[in-house]
Amino acid sequence: MAIETNGGTWVNVNSNDDKGHVNVYGSDPKKPHDESIHVNIDYNNSSFTINEKSNGVKTSTDCKCYLTTACMRHKTKKFDDNCEELTILRWFRDKFVSKEEIEHYYKTAPIIVSALNEFDNSDEIFDFIYENVVRVCVTAIKNGDYDFAYNRYKNSILTLEEQFARPMLEEKLIRVLKLEQCNKK
DSSP, rough: OEETTTTTTTEEEEEEESSSEEEESSSSSTTSEEEEEEOOOOETTTTEEEEETTTTTEEEEOOOOOHHHHHHHHHHGGGOOTTTHHHHHHHHHHHOOOOHHHHHHHHHHHHHHHHHHTTHHHHHHHHHIIIIIHHHHHHHHHOOHHHHHHHHHHHHHHHHIIIIIIIHHHHHHHHHHHHHHHHOO
């Protein structure tokens, strides 16, 4: 059941061990409404989607950020999307990372997360990312060592992309090419 906030927005939050949902409405959801945002969190796959409705237009965004995933896996059920680590990293991203690099990250990160989820030891890999990228960058940012934080962040993207995203994309491309050849015969 959604609860009205002081600002007139209606909010509903619910979850279980597998999934979490945050629903925000521009007006009472029991009545016809044209503005809403629904965040659906899948704890098992360390991903979430954001579904928005504005002026009758619906959009959906699939969010798989390997830094968020690392925090989710490390903190497990105590995870908060507004945790200190992600808040600091988002501030840093907005102040010190170019728009092109941010776009590249959001195109590459879902592929990296999907590839990592294929490994039996993916929790260990995400813990490694948390300890060696997230925590190290956050500490550097807190200490004002922005160059170090930027270089660690940038190198992590390039390394993970090379180790995990590229092989996965190559494998998919090979499958597509083989299917095309089979269909031509």
